[in-house]
Amino acid sequence: MSDTWIILGATSTIARVMARQLAEQGAHLVLAGRDMGDLERSASDCSARGAASAQAVAFDARDPESFEGALALAETAEGAVNVAVFVGSMPPQEDMDADPGLIAGVVTDSFTGPAAFLTRIAPLMEARGKGCVVGVGSVAGDRGRLGNYIYGAAKAGFHTYLSGLRNRLGRSGVHVVTVKPGTVDTAMTWGMEALPFLAPPEKVAGDILRAVEKKKNVLYTPFIWWPVMTVIKSIPEGVFKKLKI
Amino acid sequence: MRWKTDTYTGWGRVHGATGALARPERASALEALIAEEPAPAIGMRRSYGDACLAQDRRAVDMTRLDRVLEFDGETGALHVEAGARIGDLLAVFAPRGWLPPVMPGTGFATVGGGIAMDVHGKNHHHAGSFGQHVTEITLMTGAGPRVITPEADAALFKATVGGLGQTGPILSARFGLLKAKGDVMVVTERRVKDWEQFLTLLDGSDATYSVGWIDATARGPALGRGILEEGETGGGLIKPAKRSRKVPFDAPGFALAPPIVRAFNQAYWRRVPEAGRTSVKRIDDFFFPLDKIHDWNRLYGRQGFHQFQCVVPLDQADALRNMLVHIANSGFASPLAVLKRMGPGRGGFLSFPMEGYTLAVDFRNRPGAVKLINLLEGMTEQARGRLYLAKDALATTGRIRAMYPDHGAWLAEVLAIDPEGHFATDLTRRLKLRETT
Numbered sequence: 038m039s040d041t042w043i044i045l046g047a048t049s050t051i052a053r054v055m056a057r058q059l060a061e062q063g064a065h066l067v068l069a070g071r072d073m074g075d076l077e078r079s080a081s082d083c084s085a086r087g088a089a090s091a092q093a094v095a096f097d098a099r100d101p102e103s104f105e106g107a108l109a110l111a112e113t114a115e116g117a118v119n120v121a122v123f124v125g126s127m128p129p130q131e132d133m134d135a136d137p138g139l140i141a142g143v144v145t146d147s148f149t150g151p152a153a154f155l156t157r158i159a160p161l162m163e164a165r166g167k168g169c170v171v172g173v174g175s176v177a178g179d180r181g182r183l184g185n186y187i188y189g190a191a192k193a194g195f196h197t198y199l200s201g202l203r204n205r206l207g208r209s210g211v212h213v214v215t216v217k218p219g220t221v222d223t224a225m226t227w228g229m230e231a232l233p234f235l236a237p238p239e240k241v242a243g244d245i246l247r248a249v250e251k252k253k254n255v256l257y258t259p260f261i262w263w264p265v266m267t268v269i270k271s272i273p274e275g276v277f278k279k280l281k282i
Numbered sequence: 283m284r285w286k287t288d289t290y291t292g293w294g295r296v297h298g299a300t301g302a303l304a305r306p307e308r309a310s311a312l313e314a315l316i317a318e319e320p321a322p323a324i325g326m327r328r329s330y331g332d333a334c335l336a337q338d339r340r341a342v343d344m345t346r347l348d349r350v351l352e353f354d355g356e357t358g359a360l361h362v363e364a365g366a367r368i369g370d371l372l373a374v375f376a377p378r379g380w381l382p383p384v385m386p387g388t389g390f391a392t393v394g395g396g397i398a399m400d401v402h403g404k405n406h407h408h409a410g411s412f413g414q415h416v417t418e419i420t421l422m423t424g425a426g427p428r429v430i431t432p433e434a435d436a437a438l439f440k441a442t443v444g445g446l447g448q449t450g451p452i453l454s455a456r457f458g459l460l461k462a463k464g465d466v467m468v469v470t471e472r473r474v475k476d477w478e479q480f481l482t483l484l485d486g487s488d489a490t491y492s493v494g495w496i497d498a499t500a501r502g503p504a505l506g507r508g509i510l511e512e513g514e515t516g517g518g519l520i521k522p523a524k525r526s527r528k529v530p531f532d533a534p535g536f537a538l539a540p541p542i543v544r545a546f547n548q549a550y551w552r553r554v555p556e557a558g559r560t561s562v563k564r565i566d567d568f569f570f571p572l573d574k575i576h577d578w579n580r581l582y583g584r585q586g587f588h589q590f591q592c593v594v595p596l597d598q599a600d601a602l603r604n605m606l607v608h609i610a611n612s613g614f615a616s617p618l619a620v621l622k623r624m625g626p627g628r629g630g631f632l633s634f635p636m637e638g639y640t641l642a643v644d645f646r647n648r649p650g651a652v653k654l655i656n657l658l659e660g661m662t663e664q665a666r667g668r669l670y671l672a673k674d675a676l677a678t679t680g681r682i683r684a685m686y687p688d689h690g691a692w693l694a695e696v697l698a699i700d701p702e703g704h705f706a707t708d709l710t711r712r713l714k715l716r717e718t719t
Contacts, residue, residue: 050307050346075308078363082349086374224307224346228283 039089040168041065041114043107043158045096045151046123048075050223051173055121055242060088065114069096069107070124098124098150099142104157111161118162121171121245122151127188127225140187147191152198159202163209169249170206170213172199176257179217179266183281203254214248215255219262234261284315285340292335293328293579295586296647296675299335299708305343309363309427309453315342316422316451320704323451325365325392329399330589331675332708333446341707342451344394350374351454358459361418364394364452369570371459376565380459381515383415387620389570394452399672400444400633402624404491404513404569409460410627411635413443418456423699427453441695444630446671448696448705448716464517467491467568472558473551477506477603484623484639490514491568493622497547498606498615498643499540506606508621509554513568520564528576532584538646540613547617582646587616588675590655591642593624593635594667601665602639605658609643614651618644631692634670642673652676671709679714693718 042059044052047068056066060083068076068083068091076093083091094106111118125147133139155170162168177185178192196215203213220232221241236259244258257263269282284304291298304321306312315321321340328334335341344365352361358380362371369389371382386401395401400413409415419442421428432439442449470489474480480494489512496508536542572578579587594602609615619642626637645651655676662669668685669677683689696705696716703716710716 048308053307072308072310074310078309078349078351081351085350085353224305224311227305228286 039063039065040117040119041067041111043067043069043111043118043120044123045069045098045107045120045154046125047079047093048072049123050225051218051221051238051241051245052121052123053079054238055245056083056091057086058242058246060084060086060091063087063089065089066091067094067107067110068092069094071095071097098146098154101153104154107154108157108161111158117168118158118165119168119170119249120155120158120162121173122155123173124151125173125175125188125192127185130183130185130187133187143187144191144194147188148195148198152195155198155202159206162206162211166210168211169252170199170202170211171216171245171249172196172202172213173216173218173245174199176217176219176262176266180269180277212249212252214245214253216245216248217255217257217262217266219257219259219265234259234265284319290327290335291586292331292333292675294330294588294647294675295579295582296588297332297335297708299332299337301336301338302340303343304340305346307346309347309422312342312347312422312451312453313426317424317426320424320450320700322447322705322707323364323394324447325395326367326390328386328388328391328395329709330673331671332712333399333671333674334395335708336706337708344392344451347453348392352456358461359417359456360459361454361456362393363454364392364397366393367391368393368396369566369573372566372569375459376462376465379462379464381462381565383457383460384409384412385569386412387570387572389566389573393455394447397443397452397455398445398447400629400635401672402627402635404493404622406627406635407492407623407625408490410625411444411629411633412457413629413633414627415457416443416455416629417458419443420453420455421449422451422453437691438695438699440630441692442630444628444633445692445696446632446707446710446715448692448710449699450705462515464515465565466516466518466520467513467563467565468516468560469511469513469563469568470558470560471554472510472512473554473556474506474508474510476504477606480506480508480510480621481599481639483510484621487512487623493620495550496606496619496621496641497551498609498619499544499547499613501607501610505610506603506621507551509551511568513563515565516562518562520562523564523566524574526574526576529578529580531580533581535583535646537581537583538616543615543617550617582616582644585647587644587646588651588655589618589642589644589673590658591640591670591673592658592662592667593638593640593670594662594665595636595638598665598667599639601661601667602641605641605661608654608657608661612650612654614645614648614654616644616646618642631688631695632671632686634668634672636668638667642670674709677713682713682715689715
């Protein structure tokens with residue numbers, strides 16, 4: 038019996054690559070997101086590449102009513118149910134500085150929306166006593182930086198939520214992986230200037246699936262971001278507040 | 283952000299460009315882009331010359347639009363996005379007994395590129411060109427996707443197949459995969475002692491897949507010697523692929539000095555026993571032998587290289603032999619040289635194939651080699667042959683016009699769909715392909 042993977046934000050670059058890798062392993066896939074046309078195309082791709090099943094379902098982090106479709110599919114799925122969260126949004130910091138009204142949306146997309154979904158599905162996963170949650174955060178959540186601290190704050194909130202969820206779900210055999218990717222070569226980063234350690238999405242997706250297998254708690258991918266962020270986190274606030282990194 | 287300024291090159295690394303690139307991941311993103319800021323589509327940049335370049339202009343990298351949209355396991359009918367790589371399709375479908383109908387020498391080529399160049403493969407004599415297998419193309423136009431078929435849109439279809447991308451970006455295409463016996467190849471290699479024997483063997487071969495490696499440095503009685511490879515698909519078990527390797531730096535100039543190439547070719551030829559041999563190979567090793575070495579184009583050094591590829595009619599085999607004499611005497615040839623008999627199959631107005639013999643030889647880029655290629659191009663024209671635009675970096679407008687008599691029909695369609703020249707590339711500008719006179 039194949040596992041089921043519910044992928045929230047399945048139109049994102051890394052999610053698409055990971056869905057393809059899961060399809061090749063014969064998983065059941067539920068691709069959730071807003072662009073149904075694009076999700077249908079990805080679902081076809083996954084079916085052709087060996088997924089036990091693949092279907093597109095509407096999901097909007099800002100609309101809790103839209104959670105029902107994916108939740109209903111989880112109810113009927115046989116075997117382990119896994120959830121991977123790729124949703125999030127990152128408008129330029131300047132735009133949010135100019136229009137603080139944007140902040141709530143960023144926090145909903147990157148933190149409270151997915152947290153609400155995970156909290157809804159948690160009892161089902163606990164009842165099954167297996168499966169895992171992959172929560173994609175960001176290295177930006179490790180420290181508030183001048184360049185994008187609102188997005189970073191939302192991701193930091195999500196990291197803390199995931200940590201608590203791990204604490205809760207671990208007791209019933211469900212594992213939670215917090216993923217902190219660095220800069221990845223995606224549609225979101227295309228055209229941004231001078232990105233350090235830019236990683237291909239295939240590598241990041243592969244790292245995530247390996248972390249699931251090994252039941253890692255927190256994954257920095259590519260690995261170079263672990264020492265980098267360890268250094269950045271250790272800089273005293275008095276010094277850090279004067280830096281522009 | 284939609285655009286990113288980058289510097290990139292054709293596979294031969296002689297021509298390069300700096301320009302703005304977009305890389306849409308969704309059909310809707312491509313649609314918006316073509317409606318607002320139309321630009322030519324490029325794929326994995328495996329064209330050797332400047333067909334995939336747009337200096338100081340915009341271009342659309344299609345490689346992230348690479349999904350399988352539909353596959354019918356009964357008939358083999360496939361619908362894929364244009365950025366899908368042909369080698370990727372082989373890897374996905376060969377284990378289930380289906381092969382892309384035509385595969386060029388590299389699996390990195392995309393479906394869109396395969397259509398735009400109307401590529402051929404080792405089965406051209408039986409199966410025709412790639413474009414001949416395509417039953418439907420979805421073009422992205424300023425007004426949204428437009429589906430064209432060979433029946434309903436005959437002229438536009440023939441201007442798109444082999445059409446160098448000038449009718450606009452291809453979003454997706456439908457074609458049938460071919461049923462194969464299995465996902466391994468049974469390959470027979472024969473040592474060929476000279477030119478005459480090569481032609482006799484090529485003319486007599488009825489193998490599904492065939493290709494000749496030719497020692498372009500052999501002279502005198504050994505002129506035209508080489509190895510004929512014939513392949514059939516089969517079932518069986520075989521070791522998994524070794525990891526691919528990468529060429530980490532540009533090779534120094536002396537790596538391809540004539541004595542080294544001659545010695546290499548001698549050893550390569552003798553590798554096959556005199557009596558020939560039959561062996562079982564991995565399917566991708568047979569079709570894409572060089573793909574295991576990533577960035578092998580760096581072996582030619584920083585100046586890059588040219589691939590000369592022509593086809594001449596069957597009755598012009600002597601002209602081809604003369605070209606080989608010039609090449610062998612020059613000492614410029616690299617070990618990469620291919621001779622093959624082509625069938626008549628071609629799908630578009632500007633498609634390369636014609637019934638005859640095709641010769642492809644790589645040369646490191648230097649003045650002597652460029653002069654030699656000019657000479658070979660003239661000999662091709664005289665022999666009523668044709669140069670391959672996917673490889674070309676040096677030809678002139680007049681010569682290409684003479685070789686492609688259907689240019690006018692192609693241009694009429696191109697000007698109708700893209701009158702402002704948004705989809706022009708460095709190749710179409712260099713060869714003035716979009717000008718009427």
